[in-house]
Amino acid sequence: xxxxxxxxxxxxxxxxxxxxxxxxxxxxxxxxVTALKPDSELYDGARSPLFVAHPSLEHFVFLFxxxxxxxxxxxxxxxxxxxxxxxxxxxxxxxxxxxxxRFPGVNLVGTSIFVTYLVPTTLLFIxxxxxxxxxGIDDSIWALVLVYPTFLVPFVTWLMAGYFRTIPPDMxxxxxxxxxxxxxxxxxxxVPLARPGILxxxxxxxxLSWNEFIYxxxxxxxxxxxxxxxxxxxxxxxxxxxxxxxxxxxxxxGSVPVAIVYSFFVDQYAAGLTSGxxxx
Amino acid sequence: xxxxxxxxxxxxPRARRLASWLDNERTLGLLLVAPVVILLAALVAYPFFTAIxxxxxxxxxxxxxxxxxxxxxxxxxxxxxxxxxxxxxxxYTAASVVAKLVLGLALALLLNETFPFxxxxxxxxxxxxxxxxVLGTMAWLWMFNPNFSVLNWVLTNIFGxxxxxxxxxxxxxxxxxxxxxxxxxxxxxxxxxxxxLQSIPPDLYDASAIDGANKLQRFRYVTLPLVMPVLLTAxxxxxxxxxxxxxxxxxxxxxxxxxxxxxLATLAFRTGLTAGQIGEGAAISLTMLPLLLVLxxxxxxxxxxSAVA
Numbered sequence: 001x002x003x004x005x006x007x008x009x010x011x012x013x014x015x016x017x018x019x020x021x022x023x024x025x026x027x028x029x030x031x032x033v034t035a036l037k038p039d040s041e042l043y044d045g046a047r048s049p050l051f052v053a054h055p056s057l058e059h060f061v062f063l064f065x066x067x068x069x070x071x072x073x074x075x076x077x078x079x080x081x082x083x084x085x086x087x088x089x090x091x092x093x094x095x096x097x098x099x100x101x102r103f104p105g106v107n108l109v110g111t112s113i114f115v116t117y118l119v120p121t122t123l124l125f126i127x128x129x130x131x132x133x134x135x136g137i138d139d140s141i142w143a144l145v146l147v148y149p150t151f152l153v154p155f156v157t158w159l160m161a162g163y164f165r166t167i168p169p170d171m172x173x174x175x176x177x178x179x180x181x182x183x184x185x186x187x188x189x190x191v192p193l194a195r196p197g198i199l200x201x202x203x204x205x206x207x208l209s210w211n212e213f214i215y216x217x218x219x220x221x222x223x224x225x226x227x228x229x230x231x232x233x234x235x236x237x238x239x240x241x242x243x244x245x246x247x248x249x250x251x252x253x254g255s256v257p258v259a260i261v262y263s264f265f266v267d268q269y270a271a272g273l274t275s276g277x278x279x280x
Numbered sequence: 281x282x283x284x285x286x287x288x289x290x291x292x293p294r295a296r297r298l299a300s301w302l303d304n305e306r307t308l309g310l311l312l313v314a315p316v317v318i319l320l321a322a323l324v325a326y327p328f329f330t331a332i333x334x335x336x337x338x339x340x341x342x343x344x345x346x347x348x349x350x351x352x353x354x355x356x357x358x359x360x361x362x363x364x365x366x367x368x369x370x371x372y373t374a375a376s377v378v379a380k381l382v383l384g385l386a387l388a389l390l391l392n393e394t395f396p397f398x399x400x401x402x403x404x405x406x407x408x409x410x411x412x413x414v415l416g417t418m419a420w421l422w423m424f425n426p427n428f429s430v431l432n433w434v435l436t437n438i439f440g441x442x443x444x445x446x447x448x449x450x451x452x453x454x455x456x457x458x459x460x461x462x463x464x465x466x467x468x469x470x471x472x473x474x475x476x477l478q479s480i481p482p483d484l485y486d487a488s489a490i491d492g493a494n495k496l497q498r499f500r501y502v503t504l505p506l507v508m509p510v511l512l513t514a515x516x517x518x519x520x521x522x523x524x525x526x527x528x529x530x531x532x533x534x535x536x537x538x539x540x541x542x543x544l545a546t547l548a549f550r551t552g553l554t555a556g557q558i559g560e561g562a563a564i565s566l567t568m569l570p571l572l573l574v575l576x577x578x579x580x581x582x583x584x585x586s587a588v589a
Contacts, residue, residue, distance in 0.1 A: 017390055017401065020383075024405045024467060027419040030430055034422060042428075048437075049430050090319065093312040103309030109317060111580065116324050118517075118576045120524030122545035123569070126552040126562045127330035131323075150323045153316055181303045211412040213527045214545075218553055229414040233531065244422055251418045255411035262410045263403045 028255075034248035035059055042245055059245035060253075069250060071224055072231035076254075079144045079227060080209040086145070087152035087205045092198060094153075095160025096186050100169065110161070117154035124150075125214050132219050143219045144227070148212060152205045159204070163197030164190060203265055207258045228254035334562035341556035352563035362564065365535075365542040368454065369568075372543055373523045376461040380518055383462065384469025385511075391470065392477045402471070409467040417531035420460045421447075424532070447533055450540030457541050461528050465521070469514050476510035477503065509586065516579045523575075524568060544568050 033049075034042065038056040041047060063069045097103070098110050132143045171193070172185040180188070191198070216227045223235065232250040236243045301307055335352055339345030356362040391402055408416055423430050424446035432443030446456045484502050493501065526545040529535065535542035535550060542550075544564055552561015 013390060013393055013395060016386065017395070020387055020390065020405060021401065023463065024408050027416065027423065027463070028407055030423055031419040045428075049428070049433050090315045094316040097309045097312035101305050101309035101312070103306040103313075106309065109313050112320065113316065114580065114583070115576055116320050118520055118579065119324065119572070120520060120568075122524045122526050122548070123565050123572070124324065124327045124331060126548065126558060126565055127327040127334060128323075129553065130330065130334075130558070131327055147323065149319060153319060157316055181299065182305065182308050183302065207410060211410075213412065213414050213530075214549070217530075218549070229412045233414055233418065242422075244425075244428075247418055248422065251415035254415050255407075258410050258412070259407060262406060 028252075031248045031252050031255075034244060035252050037245065039245060059249040062243070062246045063249050063253070067235050067246065067250075068224060068226075068231065069228075069253070072226050072228045073253075075141050075225060076210055076227040079141050079148065080206045082145045083148035083152055083209045084202055084205040086149045087156045088198065088202055090149065090153050091156030091201065092160050092191065092194075093186070094157045095162075096164050096190060098157065098161040099164035100172075100186075100190070101182070113154045113157050116150070117158050121151060121212075121214055125218050128215065129218050139220055139222045139225060141220065141225050141227075144209075144212075144216060147215050147219065148209045152208060155208065156201045156205055159201045160194065160197060163194050163201075167193050200265065203261055207261065210258055331562045331566060334559050335566050337559045339559040339562075341553075341558060345559055348559070352560050353567070355560070356563060356567065361539050361542065362547065364539060365544055365547040365564075366567070368541060369523060369543040371454065372458055372461065372525075372529075373519060375458050376465065376522050377515065377519050379458070379462045380465045380469050380522075381515060383466045384514075385473060387466060387470030388473035388477055391474050402474075406467045406471055408464045409471075413464060413527035414531045416464060417460055417528050420456075420463070421532055424456055448537055450537055453533055453537060453541045457529050457532050460532060461522060461525060464528065465518055469511075469518060472514040473507055473511055476507045480506050509582075512582065513579070516575055520572060520575055523571060 033052055036052050036055040036057075036059075038054060038058055041053055047053065094109075094113070098106065098113075128147060129138070132138050132147065137143045137146065167190060172189050175185045175189055176182070211229070212227075213229050216230045217234075220226060220230070223231070226234070228250070232247060232254060236247040236250060302311070336347055336349060337345040338348050338351070387405065391398070391405070395401075422428075426445070426448065429443060429446065431446065435441045436443055445452060447453045480503065484506075485498060488498050488502050524545055525543065526549065529541055529543050529546045530549070533541045535546045544567065548561045548564040550561075551557050551564055555561075
């Protein structure tokens with residue numbers, strides 16, 4: 001196919017691509033434009049809403065001075081970091097066991113873990129509120145640190161089991177012949193070899209908890225303990241009144257970290273999500 | 281941990297026995313999965329049974345309630361709001377998944393071509409999928425705003441049409457929530473299928489071209505069969521996520537106007553937590569189970585088959 005701008009390429013490639021970009025990325029443009037517009041311009045019907053005439057940071061200032069946005073950011077990061085760490089500590093060994101070791105119930109355990117990976121959070125949030133309430137850790141980010149592993153661990157385990165299966169077992173077998181224990185073979189040989197898999201599992205787990213909404217909304221109600229999605233949604237809207245400028249500024253800032261992380265891992269991303277399910 | 285796993289000195293038979301016990305494939309396997317099994321039993325299986333117990337009772341936030349058998353379910357199936365939410369959920373899932381499938385497949389085929397700034401475009405179109413759902417949904421809420429809707433501004437000022445009541449008209453509100461769900465989910469299907477497309481060896485296309493296959497035939501007989509396993513898995517995941525979705529509807533309409541856009545998850549939230557009717561809310565959530573089970577079992581059987589093959 002020739003690389004020059006033929007009518008065919010315009011009609012069947014560039015036009016649909018432009019449409020896709022406007023549809024998929026347009027809302028982020030609108031988010032950014034809104035976040036940078038002073039209120040006087042934002043609610044002025046006479047101006048074109050598509051461009052910013054006098055960019056201003058007033059909404060960002062509002063966000064940091066008049067709301068607990070910094071606190072929410074800290075909460076979101078702390079919850080994501082801790083629950084990801086827990087998920088990796090539990091999921092890597094379990095994934096290794098499912099991929100390499102034969103033990104009673106291995107199939108049952110593997111199936112159960114896969115089933116819990118597919119069970120959506122909206123099925124269990126009501127009893128979770130009661131259980132966390134009963135433990136007395138409601139209204140603190142610890143509730144989320146405890147609960148997020150319930151969907152992160154199955155995900156990490158499944159992903160890692162798939163990854164370990166792609167590593168030839170030869171090196172571990174050699175090490176075993178040399179007298180290394182099974183645990184030693186796992187820790188010193190398989191885990192270092194699986195580093196790329198661990199990295200992507202960690203990144204996915206981190207962003208899954210960064211983005212989580214229904215548990216964060218229903219388990220935590222104290223304003224100081226909220227995560228970014230919940231804080232932005234609940235604190236920047238009052239009944240029917242929305243602080244659109246700060247709301248969009250908060251949405252933008254809350255999206256930037258995951259966007260940066262993913263821009264480096266686009267390719268691994270989707271492959272990782274389905275490989276566990278397809279190659280199982 | 282490592283202290284017991286190092287090869288033990290013969291002088292310490294106890295440590296040695298422990299080490300060899302630990303080195304047993306069965307023991308070690310069970311030990312490594314034990315933490316996960318305990319976690320899932322305590323925080324997935326136990327909540328699940330708690331949900332069933334609640335759903336069979338008239339429990340509220342204030343009162344532990346009593347066993348009422350299947351009353352909650354019987355009441356739900358006579359409740360217009362519930363039936364509406366159930367229908368909405370099915371419409372929302374079917375319409376969104378079909379749209380995501382078509383657009384995602386098209387997106388994958390587009391991104392598989394070569395054009396300038398391809399990497400950048402690929403990263404950009406993934407954005408709706410990776411940012412927190414609710415934050416992306418807020419941008420749409422603002423785009424649908426009755427007074428300052430940028431969509432209506434474009435419709436009136438550029439296309440000379442009239443603005444639309446995006447979220448205030450019941451039927452249009454359903455279209456709006458579906459649109460946002462499609463916006464969010466299309467990149468997932470697109471990027472997943474793209475990864476599958478790129479793993480197809482180019483020789484296959486060369487061979488089929490030599491055999492005289494045209495573009496359409498190549499898509500039908502080479503591309504589609506090879507992409508199918510990944511596509512089906514992505515579809516199952518996408519269907520489960522759409523069916524159980526909460527964030528998009530909660531962020532845009534909270535089920536309004538007048539319950540016209542409630543889906544099962546938002547209705548369960550409102551009934552169970554906002555209104556405090558724990559029993560009834562749990563029952564609403566559990567009615568998601570039959571369809572979820574069908575999808576989960578189907579996916580499990582597919583994996584089994586591919587593992588055997």
